Amino acid sequence: QVQLVESGGGVVQAGGSLRLSCAASASGNTFRLNAFGWYRQSPGKQREMVAFITSSSTTSYATSVKGRFTISRDNAKNTVYLQMNSLKPEDTAVYYCTLNHNYWGQGTQVTVSS
Numbered sequence: 001q002v003q004l005v006e007s008g009g010g011v012v013q014a015g016g017s018l019r020l021s022c023a024a025s026a027s028g029n030t031f032r033l034n035a036f037g038w039y040r041q042s043p044g045k046q047r048e049m050v051a052f053i054t055s056s057s058t059t060s061y062a063t064s065v066k067g068r069f070t071i072s073r074d075n076a077k078n079t080v081y082l083q084m085n086s087l088k089p090e091d092t093a094v095y096y097c098t099l100n101h102n103y104w105g106q107g108t109q110v111t112v113s114s
Contacts, residue, residue: 002026002103009095009108012087016112020082022097022105028078034100036080038071040093040110050095051082065091087112 008020020038024031035054041047051071052060059071070083080097087110094107 002030002099004097004099004103004105006095006097006105006108009110011111011113014087014089014112014114016087017083017085018087018110020084020095020097020108020110022080022082024078024080024099026078026099028075031078032075036071036073036100037098038080038082039096039098040091041096041107042093045093047096053080084110089114 003025005023006020008018010018012018033055035052037052038050039047040050048062050062050065051069053071053073057073061069068084068086073080089112092110092112094109096107097105
């Protein structure tokens, strides 16, 4: 069983930055050999992919965040990060971490005020 714990959410003004972390309680190999993603969901909307990183650190991003968000991973710390810059009010959502879509965290709230 793998547990994912997100942290780093909060309230920030438009144009600000936040860094989300996702700590995985997985064995080193389980973490290192799997892809991770960040998704978000705002009220009344479907959950959408924000960023994804493969085991070889190839990354992909939603068009709406490309150039502003950066996903990264630290295999030594079993942690995945999402650096979010130039935040906009439309980025307001609960952000979820996933291990290859098999395991999900509980989410962390990000609120961007205008």
